[in-house]
Ligand SMILES: Cc1ncc(C[n+]2csc(CCOP(=O)(O)OP(=O)(O)O)c2C)c(N)n1
């Protein structure tokens with residue numbers, strides 16, 4: 001039997017290292033799913049919502065580096081892919097989306113479910129193609145794969161069912177994927193940087209996801225320069241562990257001495273970060289150098305004294321032998337001491353946690369971190385889960401931390417954990433979910449986990465509100481509104497669906513409940529943790545407008561008769577940092 005276009009598609013995707021395709025079947029995709037079935041190399045993972053499939057794919061693709069396929073059809077099913085593809089773009093995950101298209105004979109006639117992929121995917125996709133002629137197949141599929149893998153992001157192939165089912169021309173399906181190219185600044189620019197470093201009395205480093213490959217080199221440089229190392233959320237998992245110079249994160253969920261270190265240094269080296277919160281970066285009193293392999297990142301968050309294009313590993317490797325070692329460790333010691341004292345403050349609700357009801361999320365997260373294995377993978381929903389992940393879940397050489405850090409979509413954690421549970425069987429995959437996030441997307445596809453008996457641990461922060469927004473509204477001086485909702489007992493819901501459900505209401509049961517969840521290997525677990533809805537977390541540095549906003553909001557709430565709420569909010573956060 002001759003091959004059809006869908007066969008060629010599957011063959012090329014399999015050759016690119018694709019292991020899974022997440023999605024929902026239908027019309028135009030039927031020939032594609034049939035080809036996947038016949039090919040047998042790529043597993044089709046049937047989900048209940050296309051967006052869930054994409055978030056699962058993003059985590060798998062980000063960590064493995066292999067491309068992962070997602071699919072949806074036609075207009076509405078394709079639309080459900082979009083949010084996840086934006087996430088893939090921002091988190092830099094190689095995803096290839098197959099978008100089922102209407103029959104080629106009715107394209108551009110406003111047919112039922114017709115969607116123009118070029119317009120629709122414009123913001124998310126690095127390369128969008130419409131396969132309307134079998135002769136295009138090899139070139140289009142080749143480009144979609146190479147762009148996704150080498151530019152690290154999503155690409156889209158829209159394909160009408162009749163084209164997927166059409167005979168394929170006899171074209172070669174082999175291709176090569178180059179290893180990442182080595183990119184480093186010119187000798188002249190490196191020379192300028194060496195002079196700046198040697199002339200500076202004190203240096204601080206601030207790193208992001210770009211330090212992933214060059215982590216050891218960055219730590220070595222920091223040690224040579226006696227430089228404290230702060231990090232953005234996406235840099236935490238690479239730069240925090242086994243780093244004697246680590247001083248924590250800056251930004252709204254920041255902790256430790258990072259803010260001070262960055263502001264008090266003579267020279268700040270920003271390495272592989274596109275940290276978006278400019279107000280947390282120092283002004284002109286600190287000299288700033290940024291190094292990134294993406295030229296678009298250079299200088300867009302803050303004005304620089306020097307901007308260099310290069311990947312962190314090779315640039316820092318070239319820098320290391322050229323710079324003079326610094327001998328005065330006073331600046332570093334001061335920043336480390338500050339970090340240590342912040343860390344002690346952070347322990348307030350952890351140490352007192354067993355005696356505080358409702359359960360403090362700090363205590364819940366810290367206990368989870370303590371009980372989880374050394375190679376556990378943690379995922380946090382956008383919301384307060386991110387704060388507790390950043391502050392109380394410790395990374396390690398083999399631990400992984402992930403979230404929708406740059407796109408900041410809700411409801412990512414459960415699918416992220418599901419994707420990694422499939423890609424890394426035997427590893428603990430733990431999702432710290434908001435109750436808003438879990439009910440938005442996670443609950444429906446709990447059925448997918450159940451059917452496959454995938455051992456994902458979902459810990460739901462049951463605070464009956466969009467707490468992050470609640471905090472945000474107060475910070476901006478508003479009276480909180482539209483943020484509260486009612487929940488069912490999630491443990492009972494999970495049990496009724498066929499998963500293991502554990503409800504924890506009492507702080508005394510936290511350790512035992514989490515240990516039981518982590519030990520369960522026979523399928524998914526939902527831990528329904530009833531946590532304090534008034535838990536607040538302040539950054540290590542609170543900008544003036546934050547303090548002003550809270551004061552204004554509290555005053556407004558008192559004036560509108562919500563004295564009770566304000567007293568609870570203040571009373572429950574006396575040990576706050
Ligand atoms: C898809 C999406 N919708 C809305 C938002 C805005 N938003 C950010 S955090 C948040 C609240 C999350 O609530 P929940 O999941 O309950 O977590 P909590 O903060 O309560 O822990 C909202 C509504 C978003 N980031 N993404």
Ligand SMILES: [Mg+2]
Nearest residue numbers: 435436465467
């Ligand atoms: Mg919530």
